[in-house]
Amino acid sequence: MAGTTRRDVMHALLDTCGHTYAQDAGIRLKNTPQPLWQLLVLADLLSARISANIAVAAAKELSAAGMRDPRRMADATWQERVDALGRGGYRRYDERTARQLGDGARLAQQRYGGDLRELREEADGDVDAMRTALQEFPGVGPAGADIFLREAQAVWPEAAPYFDGKAMQGARALDLPAKPGALLELTDDAEPAVVAAALVRVALDKKAPEAVREAAHA
Incomplete structure (x- = not known):
């Protein structure tokens, strides 16, 4: 050097x-329910053994299909989720991921009223607690939780740096x-x-x- x-x-x-990566996926990240949910979906997709470009493309397709919040994601059929993932090129894990996204959407509705700010509130600003809670969503392991918090620190300052x-x-x-x-x-x-x-x-x-x-x- x-x-x-x-x-x-x-x-x-x-x-x-x-x-x-949120910018790549067209997510206008704010501390509001819809973009936070979109970020969680993106984190889930990015955490699989698949290229980031494909994960971003799949997130865009899910959003374009209207699955921009937990209610709409849960209301979509499994096949609709599979098809959206496929249009983004996310074919290797599409069937399993489609099921996980539906289950995660229902969890978000039942536990947090569809608003991930409630997860943040329950954690009371504790980053480790947020990281643990995020991993309760199907498909979101340690890597997915890290991706979410890495990007969410832009609107959840207690997570930064x-x-x-x-x-x-x-x-x-x-x-x-x-x-x-x-x-x-x-x-x-x-x-x-x-x-x-x-x-x-x-x-x-x-x-x-x-x-x-x-x-x-x-």
Whole structure:
């Protein structure tokens, strides 16, 4: 990394990869029921062993089919969910995921009245409690909970800074600091959710670290 600083690398990272997965999926993230539900669906899809691009495309198709809140997701038939996932290219896990999304939607309605802000309220701002509660949704394991909180920190500030293992893997690939606070100090007040997402993109793409370094040198 001769001739460049860690700040140069961070700025290059944000220039090349600085957008969240919620933004990719067209989710206008706010602390309101519908976008929070859409984010949970996206986190569920992203946590499977499938490309992020396909997961994002599938989330868009579910939304386009009207399944933008727990009630509509639960009211949709299993086949309608399968078809939407298939249109997004999410075919490897489509049948199981369609069932899990329906079950998760019913859980969201029954326990939280369709509003994930109630999950946050029950956790009383405790991030570990939120992470545990998120894993009660079918298909949302530790990785899915991490994805949700990593993105939701933009509207749930008590979760910030949330840099999960995948984000820190990206930091190591770029020889950046191993602590969230130190990472954020290298930015010009960038949102933690954006920084974390950018680092995850580096972790997932073998070519990304070199591309970021080249941009930092330019």
